[in-house]
Amino acid sequence: MRPKDATxxxxxxxxxxxxxxxxxxxxxxxxxxxxxxxxxxxxxGKFSYDAATIREYMAMRDLxxxxxxxxxVNTARxxxxxxxxxxxxxxxxxxxxxxxxxxxxxxxxxxxDRLPYHxxxxxxxxxxxxxxxxxxxxxxxxxxxxxxCLSRTPLARLAATVVFLGYAALFRQYWAICYFYFVCSLxxxxxxxxxxxxxxxxxxxxxxxxxxxxxxxxxxxxxxxxRMMVNEWRVxxxxxxSAFSNAFENSGMxxxxxxxxxxxxxxxxxxxxxxxxxxxxxxxALFQLTTLAFFAAGCISYFKQARRLHDxxxxxxxxxxxxxxxxxxxxxxxxDFGSFLRHEMIMxxxxxxxxxxxxxSGRCAPIDDSGLRPVFSGVSRPSITVN
Numbered sequence: 001m002r003p004k005d006a007t008x009x010x011x012x013x014x015x016x017x018x019x020x021x022x023x024x025x026x027x028x029x030x031x032x033x034x035x036x037x038x039x040x041x042x043x044x045g046k047f048s049y050d051a052a053t054i055r056e057y058m059a060m061r062d063l064x065x066x067x068x069x070x071x072x073v074n075t076a077r078x079x080x081x082x083x084x085x086x087x088x089x090x091x092x093x094x095x096x097x098x099x100x101x102x103x104x105x106x107x108x109x110x111x112x113d114r115l116p117y118h119x120x121x122x123x124x125x126x127x128x129x130x131x132x133x134x135x136x137x138x139x140x141x142x143x144x145x146x147x148x149c150l151s152r153t154p155l156a157r158l159a160a161t162v163v164f165l166g167y168a169a170l171f172r173q174y175w176a177i178c179y180f181y182f183v184c185s186l187x188x189x190x191x192x193x194x195x196x197x198x199x200x201x202x203x204x205x206x207x208x209x210x211x212x213x214x215x216x217x218x219x220x221x222x223x224x225x226x227r228m229m230v231n232e233w234r235v236x237x238x239x240x241x242s243a244f245s246n247a248f249e250n251s252g253m254x255x256x257x258x259x260x261x262x263x264x265x266x267x268x269x270x271x272x273x274x275x276x277x278x279x280x281x282x283x284x285a286l287f288q289l290t291t292l293a294f295f296a297a298g299c300i301s302y303f304k305q306a307r308r309l310h311d312x313x314x315x316x317x318x319x320x321x322x323x324x325x326x327x328x329x330x331x332x333x334x335x336d337f338g339s340f341l342r343h344e345m346i347m348x349x350x351x352x353x354x355x356x357x358x359x360x361s362g363r364c365a366p367i368d369d370s371g372l373r374p375v376f377s378g379v380s381r382p383s384i385t386v387n
Contacts, residue, residue, distance in 0.1 A: 064077065141171070180207070231243045
């Protein structure tokens with residue numbers, strides 16, 4: 001591990017062996033399990049809208065009749081199978097315990113000595129427990145996304161593609177746009193690392209416009225109109241205070257694209273929330289802005305290291321590409337901050353992997369591992385192995 005800066009007040013006194021560090025992650029684990037098990041006793045009913053709908057489908061006698069492409073039906077089918085093997089009361093806490101352990105493993109938290117990284121990652125995991133304590137679409141979506149981001153061999157990446165596109169077809173068709181953005185973002189990242197930044201930017205901008213062009217040329221409504229339909233349906237609802245509407249009336253692919261960019265800025269850089277006096281809105285805005293700052297720092301650290309080693313690596317670029325692709329897809333369809341945050345949980349671990357890139361790249365040697373940790377491979381100089 002890198003030498004500690006005695007002047008840095010955020011450095012843990014004894015690095016990976018710090019009792020404070022162990023105590024923090026034990027607190028996060030116990031807190032996550034407590035939230036996962038007891039949330040139903042103190043959260044308001046609006047947190048259970050999706051779960052109630054899924055349970056209604058699970059109770060239907062004709063649930064298994066025919067091939068369905070409806071996300072509610074297929075989520076209910078998957079969870080019916082899972083809860084047939086393990087009770088819901090056991091399956092969901094066990095699920096989130098595995099999410100916690102995977103996060104600790106891939107982030108390699110006990111080899112990071114900077115307190116802010118631990119606070120941010122632990123807070124994300126505690127928040128995530130509020131969204132994974134009941135039946136939801138995210139329970140099925142998260143493993144699909146992680147398989148795509150963490151697959152490292154060609155065969156695993158091929159299998160992840162099949163699973164991801166299969167999920168898109170049967171559960172959420174708009175994930176096909178996400179996969180398209182993912183592939184184009186990944187190619188652009190590799191071009192940027194190779195020093196062809198201008199070509200990378202041109203490719204990315206062209207790829208960004210493709211879904212809007214496809215919608216217009218195929219005679220489909222503008223993509224962001226789906227958001228407007230939801231907001232019109234929920235007009236005057238007290239649960240839609242943070243709703244975001246299109247800034248411009250859609251007249252074609254260009255206004256559709258501009259509305260998407262404005263939605264992305266509004267949701268990912270929620271300065272408007274800071275102007276609201278509601279405490280949880282302000283806390284959400286500060287948390288989101290902090291995460292974005294750490295994520296940007298992680299991306300910069302990755303690019304510096306990848307260019308220095310002349311190796312784009314595997315996991316870091318896939319996580320960055322997925323976060324970019326998924327957030328752009330969110331900007332197309334999300335109607336409000338509640339939906340945005342719930343679906344953002346799918347990006348939780350990929351975001352944190354990139355955030356921790358900066359913490360790990362400060363070591364005196366390239367990052368290596370013996371398991372799931374992100375890798376910069378093909379480097380001749382000595383490396384640190386995480387066992």
